[in-house]
Amino acid sequence: MRRALLLLLPLLLTACHGRRGPGLTLLTAPQPGLTEDAGDGSASDPPVPDEEYALASDEGKSDAPALPALFGDLKEIESRGVLRVIIHGAEEDYLPRAGMPATYDRQLAREFAARHHLKLQLVLVDAFDQMIPMLLAGKGDVIAANFTVTAARSEKVDFTRPVAVVKEVVVGQKGAQLLPDTPADLEGREVHVRPSSPFAETLAGLKAKVKVVPAPETLDQEELTYAVSRGERPLTVVDSNTLQAVQAYNDQLQPLFAVAEGRQKAWALRKNSPDLRAALDAFVVEKALTVHTEERFVGDLDGIKKRGVLRVITRNNPVTYYLYQGEQLGFDYQMARLLADKLGVRLEMVVPPSRDLLVPWLKEGRGDLIAASYTVTKERAEQVAFSVPYLQVDEMLVQRRAGPRLRSLEDLAGKRIHVRRSSSYYETLQALKPVVGDFEIVEEPEDVETEELIDRVGRGEIPFTVADSHILAVERIYRRDVEGAFPLSVSKSIAFAMRQENPKLRAFADAFVHKTYRGLEYNVARKRYFETRQQVTRAAQLVAAGEGGKISPYDDYFRKYASRYELDWRLMAAQSFQESRFDPRAQSWVGALGLFQVMPQTGRELGFPSLGEPESGVHAGIKYMSRLIAQFDPQLPFRQRVRFALASYNAGVGHVQDARRLASEKGLDPDRWFENVERAMLLLEKPQYYQRARHGYCRGSEPVKYVSQIQNRYDNYVKLFPQ
Numbered sequence: 001m002r003r004a005l006l007l008l009l010p011l012l013l014t015a016c017h018g019r020r021g022p023g024l025t026l027l028t029a030p031q032p033g034l035t036e037d038a039g040d041g042s043a044s045d046p047p048v049p050d051e052e053y054a055l056a057s058d059e060g061k062s063d064a065p066a067l068p069a070l071f072g073d074l075k076e077i078e079s080r081g082v083l084r085v086i087i088h089g090a091e092e093d094y095l096p097r098a099g100m101p102a103t104y105d106r107q108l109a110r111e112f113a114a115r116h117h118l119k120l121q122l123v124l125v126d127a128f129d130q131m132i133p134m135l136l137a138g139k140g141d142v143i144a145a146n147f148t149v150t151a152a153r154s155e156k157v158d159f160t161r162p163v164a165v166v167k168e169v170v171v172g173q174k175g176a177q178l179l180p181d182t183p184a185d186l187e188g189r190e191v192h193v194r195p196s197s198p199f200a201e202t203l204a205g206l207k208a209k210v211k212v213v214p215a216p217e218t219l220d221q222e223e224l225t226y227a228v229s230r231g232e233r234p235l236t237v238v239d240s241n242t243l244q245a246v247q248a249y250n251d252q253l254q255p256l257f258a259v260a261e262g263r264q265k266a267w268a269l270r271k272n273s274p275d276l277r278a279a280l281d282a283f284v285v286e287k288a289l290t291v292h293t294e295e296r297f298v299g300d301l302d303g304i305k306k307r308g309v310l311r312v313i314t315r316n317n318p319v320t321y322y323l324y325q326g327e328q329l330g331f332d333y334q335m336a337r338l339l340a341d342k343l344g345v346r347l348e349m350v351v352p353p354s355r356d357l358l359v360p361w362l363k364e365g366r367g368d369l370i371a372a373s374y375t376v377t378k379e380r381a382e383q384v385a386f387s388v389p390y391l392q393v394d395e396m397l398v399q400r401r402a403g404p405r406l407r408s409l410e411d412l413a414g415k416r417i418h419v420r421r422s423s424s425y426y427e428t429l430q431a432l433k434p435v436v437g438d439f440e441i442v443e444e445p446e447d448v449e450t451e452e453l454i455d456r457v458g459r460g461e462i463p464f465t466v467a468d469s470h471i472l473a474v475e476r477i478y479r480r481d482v483e484g485a486f487p488l489s490v491s492k493s494i495a496f497a498m499r500q501e502n503p504k505l506r507a508f509a510d511a512f513v514h515k516t517y518r519g520l521e522y523n524v525a526r527k528r529y530f531e532t533r534q535q536v537t538r539a540a541q542l543v544a545a546g547e548g549g550k551i552s553p554y555d556d557y558f559r560k561y562a563s564r565y566e567l568d569w570r571l572m573a574a575q576s577f578q579e580s581r582f583d584p585r586a587q588s589w590v591g592a593l594g595l596f597q598v599m600p601q602t603g604r605e606l607g608f609p610s611l612g613e614p615e616s617g618v619h620a621g622i623k624y625m626s627r628l629i630a631q632f633d634p635q636l637p638f639r640q641r642v643r644f645a646l647a648s649y650n651a652g653v654g655h656v657q658d659a660r661r662l663a664s665e666k667g668l669d670p671d672r673w674f675e676n677v678e679r680a681m682l683l684l685e686k687p688q689y690y691q692r693a694r695h696g697y698c699r700g701s702e703p704v705k706y707v708s709q710i711q712n713r714y715d716n717y718v719k720l721f722p723q
Helices: 002-016 074-080 101-115 128-136 198-204 221-229 240-247 274-287 301-307 331-343 355-364 424-436 450-458 469-478 503-516 520-530 555-564 569-580 600-606 614-630 638-651 653-665 673-683 701-720
Strands: 051-055 082-088 119-125 164-173 190-193 211-214 236-239 253-265 309-313 322-324 327-329 346-350 391-393 395-400 416-420 440-444 464-468 482-487 492-494
Touching (some): 074 082, 082 101, 082 128, 101 119, 101 274, 101 346, 190 198, 190 236, 198 211, 198 253, 236 240, 236 253, 309 331, 331 346, 331 520, 395 424, 395 469, 416 450, 424 440, 450 464, 450 469, 464 469, 555 569, 569 614, 569 638, 614 638, 638 673
Parallel strands (some): 051 119, 082 119, 416 440
Antiparallel strands (some): 395 482
16 A cells, blocks of 8 residues: 555656646655755865754754763863853854844854863754753753843753843734733733743733743744734744844834843853853953943954954845855955954954945944945045955946947947946946936935846846946856946955044054965955856766666665655755766865765764765765755645755755745745745845845745756656656
């Protein structure tokens, strides 16, 4: 009977797939994981951080080593050489931004571990109520997870000095009817919070009788606030530091009133660890931790060194700063990262909601410098101090290849060119008017990125725009419907921008650029981001699908590990071809390795330090894919979980979850990939959507193409190799 059902399943899935053709003919059921698309050529190995990950959720699985129970104070930790810090969720779960408590805690944990010459092991838990039991069971040494000090928790664990002091704020959906105005108005109202959260304790202590509705322990504060902002839950409670970070991209959340003030956030550790407690307290005092997200600081280099953080104001876009498969990327981010490393401080990224706020935020002291592909202009130089340029670019007129094509500056007369007023392009175009004759400059909104204007040119919605040559070069990697007609002026300079009253920081940045500009790291970064990312393959021609009765030289490994994780080996072969063209020596532009192009950090987390070895590379990729599938609701049809997992492997789970949220908002089915979530995925390339997405910008066309191509290849493998 089971065999008959398995043989029928491909037909059933085909019938459900719609106009895209046959569906994923998967024969059995699976579990969780994550990874990425390998596009390409050569980049040197990225530096390996002195840290690793362990998954508490892997406990009890036959293929995953259980976390050892280790106890002891600081002396024992130092003898082991590893500090184990319990956290909720992986860093790929969010775009790190200034003010995000998770970003802050993890950065501090890294710094504390480095101070004591320890390797950092982040122990990831799925549910918040697992944290204290894991700590008490010896599966970690410290909890660093925006953790509130409460009387009940203090009976079980010890707490450090507070790392932050916050309010607990009730929030609702903006514009909703009959929102409460005071705590007394909560009488009889539903408020959704996790039972283990301090908010449940706070609500229980109010005079008003509140209907506390338990939320799943797997949900973090952001997920609950999002559900409230969508009207899916009526009310919840959130810490003020998290609320401030969420409001930067979610404008549908309405803060109502505080139900508690002066709530302390601290790190938790086991009792009877006085030396570890003393070391952590000393570290906290030294850092003078407060509610740092509200600070304004305009000091120079000495003050930055003393504070131990360089705050860089930037933009979230595919050139400057973005999240890809859990990795923070972007050319300007890379330059800022190198600068912070040279200075010996941690890096904090600050993302204002629109470009015209870059300079105001700098002057207000919300950041220390701007690194946002920021062009040096005479007008801007009156407001800020620029460093030595770290990039030279041309401002190119962008036109559609299929449309009217201009050949020279004289052809601009009578044309319409769309740019933002705050951009350097606007200044350049204004200067050209007396030279080439009148043309119309159409001012675009300040929250529109240059990449979107290029997209609108390619679609024929607007005739022309202007883009820096390096931005256009990145877009041309992915599209062929636009071209650069000609430069509008002589080459322009991209540089760091600082406050004019910070001469020491400017001098340091100048020296950094002079030393870095011709160095290996700079040239690798420039090649990585601005040269064509085409994968160099050596094994693709060695084995044609079906030749000699094999798909690849690694079929035995595909069969072995696909069977272990209850997946179809032909699907895994199709995915491996998509990732590496069956080349175990392949390396992507972001440093992913092996047959499944697993990121080194992910490989270490999964227990595979040597991804270039074919069997390890296959095992790591299939295990990761299995884990990804398990991250989606088991109530979803299996084929949909597989498709979501494939998209997550390419772009990251967070971006897929953003697309599912967006699909729901657009009246599409958030539980179906083809024609639904994939359509929403494409919208994450547009600023009006990605600026309010939790994980920010995503080149959605890549996972859309990735899933479809694997689907098509898998269909062919099924025909060649019937199960």
